[in-house]
Amino acid sequence: MAKLALWGSTALEVYRHAGEALPLAGYPADADLADYAPIAPSLRYLAHCLPWLSIPFHVVVFSTQQRRNLKDTRCHIVSENVAKTNFFRVAPGIVAPSPEIAYLQACARRSQEALVLEGIELCGRYALDPTSQALLEREPLTTIERLRRAAANHRDIGGCAAAKRALPWLIENAASPREAVLALLLSLPNHQGGYGLPKPRLNHPIDLGVLAGRVADKSYYVADLCWPEARLIVEYDSDEFHLASTHLAHDANRRMALNDRGYRLITVTRLQLNSAQEMDRVALALARALAYPIRFRVAHFPDRQATLRTALGLPR
Structure with missing residues (x-):
């Protein structure tokens, strides 16, 4: 051979x-x-x-x-x-x-x-x-x-x-390329084109407890991106059109269960990730929730951001 x-x-x-x-x-x-x-x-x-x-x-x-x-x-x-x-x-x-x-x-x-x-x-x-x-x-x-x-x-x-x-x-435990890309956009420093937020944990398990677990019909929830200390979760949703009533009910129950445990859940869609302007809004909302203000202290940040997005396979 x-x-x-x-x-x-x-x-x-x-x-x-x-x-x-x-x-x-x-x-x-x-x-x-x-x-x-x-x-x-x-x-x-x-x-x-x-x-x-x-x-x-x-x-x-x-x-x-x-x-x-x-x-x-x-x-x-x-x-x-x-x-x-x-x-x-x-x-x-x-x-x-x-x-x-x-x-x-x-x-x-x-x-x-x-x-x-x-x-x-x-x-x-x-x-x-x-x-x-x-x-x-x-x-x-x-x-x-x-x-x-x-x-x-x-x-x-x-x-x-x-x-x-x-x-x-580097961040461990990504379950998909888009999760990895989203985490990098948020956490890489400004001079590399990112928003410079603290690194999240990826696919972080959260114990929902008995009562909240009954609402969500499961005992734990796996967060796509999570900042446990801030009780903040970002969920990446590749399908921005969830019209089925059963899916909407599931989303509502999940949110109620997480709210009961003190977590705030923010969803980022594929369309948002593909738009630099939309991601600016998402990053600012996360920065407020994390009490971690974004300060762009590098020259020509939009150019650096565009370079990073291209490298990650996203529209500029």
Whole structure:
């Protein structure tokens, strides 16, 4: 069987679409490193096995002798420090560095906004189906603390410095890309185009208690974005037209249950998220509720905001 070791951005793309809690199993890369020299048959196998991967493929070589001039492929020599770490089996015959190492490797070739978003995805509870882009539920592949430890232990990786700049803005537990984007818009600092609000907790469980739970017909509620100390919840609603009476009744019962527990619930729709002007209004309302005034102390904030929104895949 052809063998191949993935590097950085290609490994991250595999992890981004992994519907299970990869890595599947530790694989000692130093057992037979010579077998992982990239050759044309192994790359054809990769393209066949994972046809949705972006080109060029980025692969690991463990020595200068393993470098190849192959079409649509970039070879990256890894340090001895990285070569001694476990690589993980992501498909038959294909291994990849840990999510933490792959993230550090890719950081040298990403914008700050992309680094933060990709870090949130690794620490999140969703993956993207590579054939349909539907969301798949999974356990997080890593944590912020594990990424931080990897950056401290692998300073020889080129993207380490960029990763350290991105780590303070990562948030764990996102359940969808839009939740992650909304949290970043609200919490990134002004100089990066965000509103600079305190970071929320994502998918935070709230015990509704016995009485409130009877109203909502459940014992707990999972808040999309939550600031527990301020008893404030933001719920992202991708469907702004809820006309069914049963859905309206459910929303009303949920709000009553949360109000009974002292929480204020604010809903943000897809249309609001897609409008910079509407998000300005949402951010100001949240700032008042958090008693955390927004102060734009950077020049040309609208331009920075537009750049951030573009990087996050939103209309300017």
